[in-house]
Amino acid sequence: MFDTLRPLWPLILRYRWHYVIGSLCIIASQALKLQIPRFFWGTLGELKQAGDLPAAEARELILWASIWILASALLIAPIRTASRILILGSSRRLSADLLADVFERMLALAPSFYTRNPTGQVMSRAINDREYVRSLGGAVFMYMAETGVLYAITVPLMLLIDWQLALMALAPYPIFLVLARRIALRIQTLSRAAQNALGEISEKVDESLSGQMVIKTLNLEDADLERFRLRSEHYRALNLSVTKWRALLISLMMGLALLSTLLVLGVGGSRVVSGDLDFGEFGVLLTYLAWLAVPTRTLGFVISSLRRGTSAFERLREILDHDLELFHTETGTEHEVRGGSLRVQNLSVTFPALVDEPRLAGSEVQDHVGSERDVPRRVLDDVSFEVPAGTTTAIVGHTGSGKSVLARVLARQLEVDPGAVFIDDQDLTEVPLDVLRAQIGYVPQDAFLFSEPLHDNVALGNPDATEAEVLAALEGAQFAEDLDQLPEGLRTLVGERGVNLSGGQRQRTALARVLLLSPRLLILDDTLSAVDTRTSEAILEHLRPFAAERTTILIAHRLSSVAHADQILVLEEGRVVERGNHEELLALDGRYASTWRLQERSAHDAERAARLEAELADLPAPGADPEATS
Amino acid sequence: MSAREVPPKDEHRVAFDATIARRLWVYLAPHQRWVWISFGLLLFTSVLGLAQPFLMKLALDRYVAPTPEYAGDGSLDGFGWLLVVMFACALGELLGRAIQTYTLTLGGQNALLDLRLAVFRHLQRLSSSFFDRTPIGRLIGRVTTDIESLNEMFASGVVTILGDLVNMLAILGILFWMDWRLTLISLVAAPVLVLTTLWIRGRVRLAYQTMVTKRSAMNAYLHEQSAGMPLVQAFRREDRTRAAFDAINADLCEAQLGTVWWESVLSALTDMLSSVTMALILWYGGGLALKGLGMSELQADLAGAVTLGTLVAFLQYMDRFFGPLNELSLKYTVMQSAMTAAARIFGLLDQTAVTPEPDQPATPGPAAGAIRFEGVTFGYGEGTPVIHDLSFEVAPGERVAFVGATGAGKSTLLKLLTRLYDVDAGRITLDGFDVRELGVKDLRTRIGIVPQDVFLFSGNILENIRLGHPEITEDVARAAARDLHLERITDRLPGGLMEPVRERGSNLSSGERQLIAFARVLAVAPPVLALDEATSNVDSEMEHLLQEAVARVMQGRTSLIIAHRLSTIRDVDRIVVMHKGRLVEEGTHDELMAKRGFFWRLHQLQYAGSEDGGDA
């Protein structure tokens, strides 16, 4: 357990003074507090002994004792407040630091981590598990310190008063602690399962809310609720088991306290009767035991919380210790990307069997038939090609042929072993990420927007861009026309993932933000699929001079938009089956040519319709000023 | 700056705790059996607990420090028995407590399960426009973290407060019975505490409200950033993201420190009170005991004094009185956090942005598939509408294509048709019935939409096709997949149709995802089919095959097709051209082509335009 928690140390040490002073405060307040029964019982004992004490003297005795108690109480209050504020406060800060560490890791984790792991799972760790870890540095620490101090002070005192009796009182402790340990281990396992289940719930909610439109239109509400119910019930069951064991543990500790008290009462009581033991001392002993009863009971709580915190921390460590998966080989030489030529050499990409993927732990709920795929899958097979700086290479191929995977590799979104991809003749993995990313403009197939104003989404890579630059980038992506349709123009909030924009608008925003950067290497993965022909023609038209100065990788299904490329690669099931320029490929009369013919077949129609569509799109909106077009 | 937008208005103010408690009770009521059992056990254990100091007093007064009437006797016979009784009491208390905790948690967990499901169900009913403005991360927090706070409340036994109160009252009774003067004197400090606590209460509540708001903000931020992290990295935004995160994190920490402060003060105060009371007992009770020294209990009573045993018992009862009080102050913060969370949850449940269902849904016969838009105007928010006074008609069995520049409002038409959003003006009818008169479920069963944004559920491919259609057997689903040539993609996957699907289908290519979403809708052959860019990421060969398959499946049924690739709409009966939310042209291919003169002029214009573009 303590091994698991070790990485927590540096964080705790950051607040060591808080903890040290807080602990001192605890010691002080406990020591003071322990004085109170001594005053109380000491006085009572004296009263009993000296029945013939002059009344006035006895009164004075009582008065002074009361004043002492009062004084201690008043002294304890601020000390106690301070100890709590110091320790509980540090635990909050610690948990904030821990979250910052987690986030730092998240910033560094490879993109593939995020494709593999559901957002809900990541969030559940950062939010829910962190709470349990926090309690380790707060409540648990405090109770432990309090209990420890209490034991450290009372046990010797008890031994001093009557060592035999004291030993007898403490005799049951070891047995109980051994039992407690076993229960605690059980609690740890169960807590972990419960936390996994909670993560699964958060994953499910995420999925259901992200897909709410689809769920609605397809009437999937009931089916989806069922899936949610299954997870929730599983979680409930686990929580109940945890409670069961916790209750057992706490009872056990209460039983322990009880046994001690009774032993002292029975044995000590008889000895008071026989005169071997002073009544006052007996009373103090009893009170101490009663005081120990509370922390002994909380010991149950402490142990189980410790276990739960540990299991939560284990889950957090899945992120904290996660392999970054982005190699960077330090070569010592300066790297920079100048021309941006690319060379791919015998590149193969194999996705591991899904069962072997390093994923964050989820729960064992399996509500779907079928098992996890247990064979690895090769999606790119021995791909080699070269892209001279400043040229355009198009990649085409059937659905699932590996185009996007290739694009992700080139954009360093997907890690491959060194020796396969070279940029300006430097191994991709040797170029520092920062240098590389500054020169790569990658527009993924699925445009992701942040729930920020449109302006900020475009200026993502260069927040200092002027408004004119942003507008120019939007112009290049043919977005400018849509601006007046948006309620607040550049300031329009685009919603989560851009839900407030149309599909084509989202794609064009994603494109604009790369145009703004003007990188050396441009990778466009089917970027215009949701854009109409006229607009996409206009975009390509605009891109041509832009692309001419850059190395460009263009992925598309519409062959007409790749026909002008310097080189076209045809992928089939992860292999390059044809390569050449448009004319060469047509002459080859292979896959490319047949697809071209297929698209050509409707060319007559298409051309007609394209013209029609293009021109109608230029129509002024009815009611608009007709002069504008005539 | 903008990632920390002002929260939307689901942050209701915490109303009176009583209202919230009443609403929580609604969920607890069906499981109240467990709560009552637990309560009964609580009383039982309380009695056992209360008996113990009394037994202790007996032991002391009779055996250990015998008062005169028992003195001299010296026999310890009864002592052993007394110990046995004490042991039995304590053991009973202990077991009772364990069972009590469990039953209470059982009731609580059942109630929370119901609540969680209720929240989820409500989220399902909320209209799409609600999700346009509410970050999902925030909502995830409602269903997980906030309900966890309530769980914490049950787990730490805040519900036992009621029992604690009963217990404290009983103790108070006993104390008064034992010696009312001593009790009164001991309690003089109590009002001070009560007043201070009441004052602090307000602070604590405020602190928690701030904290929960900040926590929601954190949830939303983390959610979005972890979804968009690859982009953050690709655009080297780490520093800014980190800065934004740090700001939110600091805010949250600040708010939490606020709660810690008040918590600490409150707890120290109660603790102090118990010590002060001890001093009072000693001061006043000590005097009385002094007077009663050497007297029997009866004598002491008559003389207005107390025995030592009484004094000890008194002290122990006081301890038992303060125990729960102390815990109450601890539980108070737990409860405050739970109440604040509950207020958020109920705030969400009170959201009324639900698609209204007709009271008496119309029940048209089997759908023919006639669709009419009559003067439809619609806007997503205030400001300019995105659909302006749009009217058109689709006859049953007709295939109509919608074309137009991106952002023209094509997808919006389909969202209106299935009532993801409701029109602002005009109406939409299906087979002569206003869509708002039909049951929402019924309407959506009649119209099968393949939306532009594909969404797959985690599971496997076959399951995604069958999801929500228990009537589709596995064989039917396989057959449908075959009809749609899905094997062209599944054959390449090691798992075939059983290939696992990860969150949002992230382990599949975009085209593969689209095809699965396509099959999902086509497998049930809906009366009206609407395709919104359903094959935009699919290769042409596959698209071609699909078109034929769709033509076969949808034979004689109405289909609406939105596509940018013109090859996709080759065979439609009619084309509707939209521009900026208006219908600008409508007709068959040839009809539209016939308007030559108009085209020709536009063509010239466009030609000139593109030359300009080239120069720029």
Ligand SMILES: Nc1ncnc2c1ncn2[C@@H]1O[C@H](COP(=O)(O)OP(=O)(O)OP(=O)(O)O)[C@@H](O)[C@H]1O
């Ligand atoms: N993370 C992953 N794990 C396992 N398999 C994957 C993963 N990502 C993609 N694949 C598989 O790799 C193959 C190639 O995917 P890719 O996205 O490159 O196809 P594509 O050529 O871009 O297709 P499309 O035209 O549909 O976009 C697909 O069959 C897909 O199922």
Ligand SMILES: Nc1ncnc2c1ncn2[C@@H]1O[C@H](COP(=O)(O)OP(=O)(O)OP(=O)(O)O)[C@@H](O)[C@H]1O
């Ligand atoms: N949820 C929303 N909230 C606010 N505005 C929206 C929302 N969805 C779409 N819009 C706006 O409504 C207009 C029409 O969008 P719609 O999605 O209907 O376009 P579309 O014709 O389907 O475009 P595309 O071809 O790009 O998919 C766009 O200007 C868009 O910005």
Ligand SMILES: [Mg+2]
């Ligand atoms: Mg792809």
